[in-house]
Amino acid sequence: MTEPILAVEALVKRFGGFTAVDKVSFKVEKGEILGLIGPNGSGKSTIFNMVSGALKPTEGSVRFKGKEIGGNLPNRICHAGIGRTFQIPRPIHRLSVLENIVVAGFYGQDGIGSRKAAFEAAEQALDLVGLPTDPHARVSTLGAAGLKKLELARALATGPELLLADESLGGLDNSEMDQAADMLKRIRTEMGITIIWVEHIMGVLMRVVDRVMVLDHGEKISEGLPSEVAHDPNVIEVYLGTDSEDAQASAASGAASGTAL
Amino acid sequence: MKKFLPYAIGLVMISVPFIGTPQYPLHLMIVILIWSMVYTSWSLMGRFGLVSLGHGAFMTVGAYVTALLWNYGGISPWIGIPASLLTAAALAFIVAYPCFQFRIIGHYFALVTLALSEVVRLIIMATRDYTGGSLGFTPNREGDGTSLYALQFADKETFYLVVLGGWALSLLIWKLVDRSMMRYALDAISEDEESSAAAGIYVTRTKLKITVLSAMMTALGGAFYCQYQMFVAPDVVGGIGISLQIIFAVVVGGIYTWMGPTIGAIITIMMTEIFRNIITDLRTEGIDLAGLDTTVYGLMLVLFIIFLPKGVLGELLDRLAGGRAKKQAPATQPADSG
Ligand SMILES: Nc1ncnc2c1ncn2[C@@H]1O[C@H](COP(=O)(O)OP(=O)(O)OP(=O)(O)O)[C@@H](O)[C@H]1O
Ligand SMILES: [Mg+2]
Numbered sequence: 001m002t003e004p005i006l007a008v009e010a011l012v013k014r015f016g017g018f019t020a021v022d023k024v025s026f027k028v029e030k031g032e033i034l035g036l037i038g039p040n041g042s043g044k045s046t047i048f049n050m051v052s053g054a055l056k057p058t059e060g061s062v063r064f065k066g067k068e069i070g071g072n073l074p075n076r077i078c079h080a081g082i083g084r085t086f087q088i089p090r091p092i093h094r095l096s097v098l099e100n101i102v103v104a105g106f107y108g109q110d111g112i113g114s115r116k117a118a119f120e121a122a123e124q125a126l127d128l129v130g131l132p133t134d135p136h137a138r139v140s141t142l143g144a145a146g147l148k149k150l151e152l153a154r155a156l157a158t159g160p161e162l163l164l165a166d167e168s169l170g171g172l173d174n175s176e177m178d179q180a181a182d183m184l185k186r187i188r189t190e191m192g193i194t195i196i197w198v199e200h201i202m203g204v205l206m207r208v209v210d211r212v213m214v215l216d217h218g219e220k221i222s223e224g225l226p227s228e229v230a231h232d233p234n235v236i237e238v239y240l241g242t243d244s245e246d247a248q249a250s251a252a253s254g255a256a257s258g259t260a261l
Numbered sequence: 262m263k264k265f266l267p268y269a270i271g272l273v274m275i276s277v278p279f280i281g282t283p284q285y286p287l288h289l290m291i292v293i294l295i296w297s298m299v300y301t302s303w304s305l306m307g308r309f310g311l312v313s314l315g316h317g318a319f320m321t322v323g324a325y326v327t328a329l330l331w332n333y334g335g336i337s338p339w340i341g342i343p344a345s346l347l348t349a350a351a352l353a354f355i356v357a358y359p360c361f362q363f364r365i366i367g368h369y370f371a372l373v374t375l376a377l378s379e380v381v382r383l384i385i386m387a388t389r390d391y392t393g394g395s396l397g398f399t400p401n402r403e404g405d406g407t408s409l410y411a412l413q414f415a416d417k418e419t420f421y422l423v424v425l426g427g428w429a430l431s432l433l434i435w436k437l438v439d440r441s442m443m444r445y446a447l448d449a450i451s452e453d454e455e456s457s458a459a460a461g462i463y464v465t466r467t468k469l470k471i472t473v474l475s476a477m478m479t480a481l482g483g484a485f486y487c488q489y490q491m492f493v494a495p496d497v498v499g500g501i502g503i504s505l506q507i508i509f510a511v512v513v514g515g516i517y518t519w520m521g522p523t524i525g526a527i528i529t530i531m532m533t534e535i536f537r538n539i540i541t542d543l544r545t546e547g548i549d550l551a552g553l554d555t556t557v558y559g560l561m562l563v564l565f566i567i568f569l570p571k572g573v574l575g576e577l578l579d580r581l582a583g584g585r586a587k588k589q590a591p592a593t594q595p596a597d598s599g
Binding site for chain 1: 445446451455456457460461462463
């Protein structure tokens, strides 16, 4: 048995009296894509925030490649090899598209050293997600899908071993969702990056991930192969349907109506 | 042609003291260069949204530490100035580190630095037995008034060259920062600290670096001011008044442009001179308008912030760049990905 790349133990986050994440434990093996699903407010982004250092865990431990990183600063965690995207894209508008990624390449890979290497890393990341490497392209010309790609490129430019992709979206149509799914798959196969993928919608996700974990009200209610989880009565209940197809449909409509953001 | 222009301007500027420039314009140019240097140093951090109302404190430190070491310790400004710069750096660090650590940004940062301005002024007042308090302080003259060792020059010509060098240094540093990766990092930090940190940027460390650099260069301006005027008082290099004047001039000139702070210095100092003449003229006719200049400045600051937020030079450069920027209208289609 090799050591898991990420091991989360009894992770808790409380905001005042409200428990957003309640004793969640899970492991991610190197090279796998783990899907993380759950309805609005179930604690998915909060878990990402704790793993990436944006929020300090109230309790519990986060071990990355065997080392405890819970509560470390976000830039340290980035340097250690965890890249993240934000659910709502947070680009830097006063920088060009390319510069947004270059700065992540330069500072994200601690000790990348040269500008040149940072520009190369940035161009590679932009190519991979399918954004133009044109140095004059402005962030303001990107639409919702473009901004999502920018988020992804920025995370990739930091040279992560583990990518936390918070993709739960409104605003993307089906073909764009498919594209996003294929891209994550390519990132895994071509770059060997382990991925945790957060989504509302089971459909596309189920096609790509190796395992799924389902959250509800901050608790883990199911985990396993996509086929198993889709038939787990707990999951079906949460997704308000009687079978998985209904479940997907309702989740999808929830996302499409904009409640996802 | 365009390539040689900076060299031509540089050459002209160096030649100014050698072509018999009269004393009054020479004096004005020295004053403009000193303040341009201070304003440029302020904008090193100001352009990244790190609005400091405490730069009067750094100028004060540069002037007083150098002069006090000279008068009481006989220590040459060649040592005294580096010592004053280190003091300013330490002061900047002590104030900025907790601010950045506790995420005190924007208005709150400005308020903390405003307090710094006052604290340093009050320290000068409290130690009036040594510093002369509000009456000011005069460095001891060395010999006949010209001494390289004491960095004192009886003639304006030499001093012009000294401050020209200081000003050029501040511009060089601005450019070096502008071309460095740190500029991207600071732009990113100024817009979104959290996503910057997620991209691996050392947020606190990077902000501290630029703050300390800005403080040290400002202190150098303060030291030059005192060496030139051979006099310094808390209100002429520090306090809230000077801290505000710095912002006013930079906003007028253009906070985001290389030459903006210099243009701001030229505009504000020329205006002050003109006001001074008007006020003196009117006073001979029995009309007292003392304070008119401050009132007009206040009014102008408000108008500039509302109508010309990029400053005179910033606006001009935008106009020159013309329609190019305007063509890039933001896309409205949500699914447009390029
Ligand atoms: N900084 C915060 N302060 C207070 N409450 C918060 C904070 N961040 C998240 N929460 C709350 O924690 C709960 C979990 O939020 P989280 O963003 O993790 O959900 P999510 O699963 O990502 O939801 P979505 O699918 O809508 O993105 C929500 O009820 C949210 O309101
Ligand atoms: Mg979320």
